[in-house]
Amino acid sequence: MNPETGEQHVGENDIAVVGLACRMPGAANHEEFWELLRNGRNSVSRQDDGTWRAALEDHGAFDAEFFGMTAAQAAATDPQQRLVLELGWEALEHAGIVPGRLRGTRTGVYVGIASDDYATLAARRTGDAGGYSAAGRHRAMAANRLSYLLGLRGPSMAVDTAQSSSLVAVHLACESLRRGESDLAVVGGVNLILADDSTTVMDLMGALSPDGRCHTFDARANGYVRGEGGVAVVLKPLHRALADGDRVHCVVKGGAVNNDGGGPSLTTPDRAAQEAVLREAYDRAGVRPGRVRFVELHGTGTRAGDPVEAAALGAVLGTARAATGAGTPLAVGSAKTNVGHLEGAAGLVGFLKAALTVREGEIPATLNHETPHPDIPLDALNLHVPTAPEPWIEPAGQRRLAGVSSFGMGGTNAHLVLEEAPAEAAAEVAAVAEGRRAALPVVPVVVSGRTAEGLRDQAAQLSARVEHGPELDLLDVAWTLADARTVFGHRAVVLAGDRDELLTRLERSAVHGVAGSFGRRVLVFPGQGTQWVGMGAELLGSSPVFAGRLRECADALAPFVDFDVVEVLREGRSLERVDVVQPVTWAVMVSLAEVWRSLGVV
Structure with missing residues (x-):
């Protein structure tokens, strides 16, 4: 670190989010999530049972065949496990990594998951248990199933520290990469609310907001609102990401991660422990706390939790920022005001928001904030809650820095320090992209799927x-689809010279609506080297279709050769002469295709 500017250099411990x-x-997807944050939207709504929730529409939608599972296996598997498979695959493809190419690699999988509503529901239906039930209900399988699907040999584990699970999972993955235990890591966090019992239990604890809003700081x-969903990120050492030209x-x-360890009660947050985890995190990161501009809070909107978190942030970061003479206080916010509290996945939701905020250079508004909490003196703590989007501009030569906090109900605290990507990363991506430019009148755009229906879905997307x-x-x-996506058996190649032509040709080719448009049968005949003496002679005598087409071919060739194709086959002449075997083999191929066509094989 430059002691004068505080500028961070690429270090061996830096981990890239790719x-x-x-x-x-x-x-x-993450683009829609960023737009939701920027536009200040709230996805919480009242459910049919009268509770408030940020709910996913369909837990059951899952392409079992795509992930190599039978319908019976999928039905016996916790939807949270299925969501990890989907998000893990999508995150790898977003990183430009073909999942199938990772087989046998030291790729780690870490999944934050703190609920097992599906197992609770399944246990009530004991008559439905079967051979797939144990793996389908076990929480550890949320990570192990992805490792199995892709043949990954790195660490694979589910992490449960209650509400801080997924941020702790990110920390563990980073440490594994720094130790060289893993070369690449997929980190996920999921939370689905499948049983009413879990909501009832949190309500009895007094944790839930009765008005369906999270009023952070x-x-x-008066409590938080439960949310559903999941996040996955792909991590690798920064020096490798730069060498590979990754975005x-x-x-x-x-x-850093610690625990309250004997605070006021098992579930009451402890200020001293939170201050300690903050100081340790910035010390390990080699970052001066006063340089941090934004912190994505745990920020549940509870009366006990918010004042403790604010006090700890003010003591470690707020006052340090004031001491640097920065003209703006530390901005703090919480995505829980937008999408609810995803509990076991909440840490990764906050991580994703902070990552996008650092990348885009804009701090989104925190919703539902009007009057500061009476026990949170924002000015004295040098904290600020943005209620409208704010631009984030740093002095020349300094990269944006942010923090992310997540605290578990049992006192496990986690805080990570994020920094804007170095300029050389963007330059490398631009150079790679420029190297792909070519004076092509058209480019081939490849679309594929495991099934015809999957192909149509991909084309529609x-x-x-x-x-x-x-x-x-x-x-x-075109480059991404051909080089950084798995190419499945059902595929289409659309040639286009520009955006409008691509859209037109997709529509004209009926990619979206005709199952047989692509992945159709193709007759492939190899060339010279497949011939033998007597080939085609039996068909010549038994198939009028073959004989008729062969005669047409012979007549077409007659002006150019000194032999008759039909006679060569009928007499079983040697096919060693190149000037004989090439036209004869061609004629046989054309005639065979006509035979198959007559039988309905097109």
Whole structure:
């Protein structure tokens, strides 16, 4: 670190975030999540049972065949495990990594998961238990199933520290990468609310907001709202990411995990422990606390928790920032005001928000904040809760720095330090992209799926992304689909010269609606080297279709050769002469194709 500017250099302990995926109410991917945050939207709604929740629409939707599972296996498997498979695959593809190429590698899988509602429900239906039930209900399988699917040999574990589970999982993955135990890591966090019991238990504890809003650091703080969904990220050492030309979304500089260890009660947060985890995190990261501009809070909006968190932040970061003479206080916020509290997955939700905030250079608003909590003196703590989006501009030569906090109900605290990606990362990506440019009149765009239906779905997603998403370079799209995506058996190649032509040709080829449009039968005949004396002679005598087409071929060749193709086959002449075997083999191929066509094979 430059002691004058506080600028961070690429270090051997820096971890790059190279892949992102999420599924949350109102946000099917990380781009939609960022738009939800920027636009100040709230995805919490009242459910049919009268409770408030940020709920996913369909827990049951799952393409079992795609992930190599039978319908019976999928039905016996916790939907949280299935969500990890989907998000892990999506995050790897977003990182430009073909999942199938990771087989046998030291890729670790770490999953934060703190609930098992599915196991609770399944236990009530003992008659439904079967051979797949044990693995389907066991929490550890949330990580192990992804490792099995992709043949990964790195560490594979589910992490449960209650509400801090997924941020602790990120910390463990980073430490594994720093030790060289893993070369790559997929980290996920999931939370699905499948049984009413779990909501009832949290309500009896007094943790839930009766008005369906999370009022972080606000005088109205009265609890949190439960949320569903999941997040996955792909991590690798920064020096490797730069060498590989990866797009780096942000960098994990360091972090720390501790426990309250004997605070006021098992479930009451402890200020001293939170201060300690903050100091240790910034010390390990080699970052001066006063340089931090934004912290994504745990921020549940509870009367006991918010004042403790605010006091700890003020003592370690707020006052340190004031001492540097920074003109702005430490900005703090919580995505729980947008998507609810995803409990075991909440740490990764906060991590994703902080990563996008650092990358985009804009601090989103925190919703439901009007009057500061009476026990949180924001000015004295040098803290600020943005109620509208704020630009984030650092002095020249300094990268944006943010923190992420997550605290478990049992006192396990985690804090990670994130930094803007170094300029060389963006430059490397731009150089790689420029190297792909070519003066091509058209480019081949490959779309594929395990099934015809899967192919149509992929084509529909591509069409929607090209038509409604941000402007995309056609060559980049084609390169990514051909080189950084798994190419399955059902596939289509659409040739296009620009965006409009791609959309038109997708539609014209009926990719979306005709199952047989792609993945159709193709007759493939090899060339010279497959011939033998007497080939075709039996068909010549038994198949009028073969004989008729062969005669047409012989007549077409007659002006150019000194032999008759039909006679060569009928007499069983030697096919060693190149000038004989090439046209004869061609004629046999064409005639065989006509035979298959006559039998309905097209």
